[in-house]
Amino acid sequence: MLKDDILKLKKEKNAVILAHYYQDSDIQDIADYVGDSLELSKIAAKTDAEIIVFCGVNFMAETAKILSPTKKVLLPVKEAKCPMAMMVTAEKLTEYKNNNPDRKVICYVNSYADVKALSDVCVTSSNAEKIIMAYKDQKILYIPDKNLGLYLKDKYHLDIEVWPGFCCIHNNLKPKDIIKMKEAHPNALVLIHPEAPLEVLRLADYIGSTKGIVEYASNSTHHEFIIGTEEGILHPLKKRNPDKIFHLLSQGLSCFDMKLTRLEDVYTALRDETYEIIVPEDIRTKAYESLKRMLEMS
Template sequence: MITFELAKEESLNNKQIKELQEEIRALAKQKNAVILSHYYQRPEVQDIADFVGDSLELSRKASQTDADIILFCGVRFMCETAKILNPTKKVLHPNPESGCPMADMITAKQVLKLKEEHPDAEVVAYVNTTAEVKAVSDVCVTSANAVKVVKKLESKKIIFIPDQALGNWVKKHVPEKEFVIWQGFCPPHFEFTARELQKLKEKYPDAKVAVHPECHPKIIEMADFVGSTSQIINYATTCDADRVIVITEVGLKHTLMKKNPNKEYIFPESMNYCGTVYCCTMKAITLPLVYKTLREEINEVILPEDIIEKARRPLERMLELS
């Protein structure tokens, strides 16, 4: 039996991790809870999830589940998305402090101002936005479906928020439309430098390079493949190279190794922050926090009803168009 004191500890040995994982799984069964985890979570957290996926896959799972509780191991906007898509469920977030810096780079007020300045444009919001921002947007996208969704929109002019890197990537693939792109960014992806990637390429000349579209355009230019986390998984585990340099959050390595352990996946790892791709807020969710949250049913995600109503439209439109 895991004691409450143990559940407060973050440094657990392997035996304690296993016990805690078993306790969490037993609690989930007892409470009819589904545990969803993003690929960027800690490996030991991913391992207790019913489903591990990217933003799009997790949105779909959250909208379809018949569990009573959705325990979401991801950053705040992901938990809000689960609540918006399935508002009758109790959605629990193991660490309410775990937010996405990029999502906080634009407010609903700023979006409304953009709409006033460009009344003929549709607002395309990356799913990495707050519920309030989604509520004033026309359609949501993820990195997996952004190009496809934007191509299908009737509007000739697009306000793309908040990620400049993904916005520029979409613009490149949809040249027939005009874009107004907000200058937000994902610190872990965008600050990884071309110099660091060049060093990796020189060290592993036989490796292919797969990168996430949140990376800086200079990194994207150097890549063999650009795609969302799920698309990177498919590419990296099936391409003809034995080694793949992967420029996205290091949590993805766990899934890649499980899917195809016969390849070598090289992630940038360095003591220098700019030489690594590590999301501190994703990693702010720990097994003890998951255990405490589920056991006590705390940290429930609560959103105003009018925000849920308004934010659901752009999300559902995304699911239809993708």
């Protein structure tokens, strides 16, 4: 069986398999660890594995490489890319910085290594609020997700300029989706990822990262939830909470790039050691500084 072949190869090659929460359930089930991108990269760095197979999109595998420079990091599907991460380039950011030298650049982890390398600090959706508040008296540029930036700007009235990037999955959510679902499921709590637009977030009972949503629903005494993030999260939610009820906020919550990875790709990646992620050392060390600053502050 393919699953057994993967596990055998993984052992032979001393590899660790990571799967983001948005991967298909069969990929999540063969992974050693399932989680958010930074959390997974941190876990992998602490293992003695020589190879990391990152089932996700390429900026995630890059982050793993930044934290584990001596390990070989593989992305099973070369074409798996995050459209949001591609919305900011090192070239455009350099141009902005030259024109706005007084703004601190706070960079969401959903970005490429060369963009992280140009930033003052990185954030995740779990710690963005805490880290941005540490810069509350300064002028800030938040990249690349306009929605998370606008949410924090609105909440704390900060001097934040936002890059016009967005997640094409969460950005599609509309207030009418929540109104419709609340009418159908009046006892359910609405849990939403902060990459959704502000007018949607204002209707949520809880706003948090993917991991935050899993933890919140699992620890809550509530029984029924409307989930406003990528559909892959339903697998860990149902696994951890077999007696609770979860409704996906909208049918459009499926990330094309996250769903590219198949078990066959994981097997081929391990067998042929493809596709290796390379980050030039000068970029890696600068990107590492931005990530390290975040880890120290969070």
